[in-house]
Amino acid sequence: AQSVTQLGSHVSVSEGALVLLRCNYSSSVPPYLFWYVQYPNQGLQLLLKYTTGATLVKGINGFEAEFKKSETSFHLTKPSAHMSDAAEYFCAVSVRTNAGKSTFGDGTTLTVKP
Amino acid sequence: DTAVSQTPKYLVTQMGNDKSIKCEQNLGHDTMYWYKQDSKKFLKIMFSYNNKELIINETVPNRFSPKSPDKAHLNLHINSLELGDSAVYFCASSLRDQGAYEQYFGPGTRLTVT
Numbered sequence: 220a221q222s223v224t225q226l227g228s229h230v231s232v233s234e235g236a237l238v239l240l241r242c243n244y245s246s247s248v249p250p251y252l253f254w255y256v257q258y259p260n261q262g263l264q265l266l267l268k269y270t271t272g273a274t275l276v277k278g279i280n281g282f283e284a285e286f287k288k289s290e291t292s293f294h295l296t297k298p299s300a301h302m303s304d305a306a307e308y309f310c311a312v313s314v315r316t317n318a319g320k321s322t323f324g325d326g327t328t329l330t331v332k333p
Numbered sequence: 334d335t336a337v338s339q340t341p342k343y344l345v346t347q348m349g350n351d352k353s354i355k356c357e358q359n360l361g362h363d364t365m366y367w368y369k370q371d372s373k374k375f376l377k378i379m380f381s382y383n384n385k386e387l388i389i390n391e392t393v394p395n396r397f398s399p400k401s402p403d404k405a406h407l408n409l410h411i412n413s414l415e416l417g418d419s420a421v422y423f424c425a426s427s428l429r430d431q432g433a434y435e436q437y438f439g440p441g442t443r444l445t446v447t
Contacts, residue, residue: 263436264438265437321378325373
């Protein structure tokens with residue numbers, strides 16, 4: 220079975236500062252990893268994903284994440300936070316053999332201060 | 334041109350009532366999901382259908398019954414509603430053959446049981 224741990228349920232940064240949201244996963248087979256964003260009163264939206272190949276993946280809105288197998292991590296970063304980045308962020312993992320089931324982390328609330 | 338739509342967006346009802354939520358996707362996906370998001374934003378998968386076949390059935394009270402008339406539609410019927418059923422219910426879809434199972438979410442249905 221796969222699992223995901225998001226470190227830090229709340230992260231607060233100043234506008235223009237680096238955003239770092241942490242995600243560690245557990246999987247006995249090669250994982251597929253995702254970051255989703257949820258703006259207030261909306262559904263989740265895919266930010267980026269890692270399947271195979273290049274370990275540094277770029278997503279929408281200037282976000283990127285790096286798959287590090289040795290550290291079982293998939294941290295999300297953005298060089299410069301914008302007020303519009305304030306939202307809930309979810310890390311998720313799935314594997315090919317598990318009927319398409321994605322396991323989601325508990326989420327991290329990102330606050331951006333002016 | 335909405336990708337995943339849900340109706341209704343809001344649902345307020347009394348304990349003991351029966352209600353249904355409908356979901357439709359026009360992405361040509363073959364897999365659909367129901368998730369429950371509680372007040373702490375935790376996201377829990379409930380059911381998944383692939384080409385009208387139930388493939389994921391998590392530990393959910395049998396008062397909840399999903400139904401997929403075709404691969405573009407997935408409904409959720411809830412009998413004898415309880416206070417603890419109050420949550421936001423999200424429908425999502427994905428294309429299983431892609432392997433990575435990235436999911437596209439609907440806007441959610443906020444269910445309030447009084």
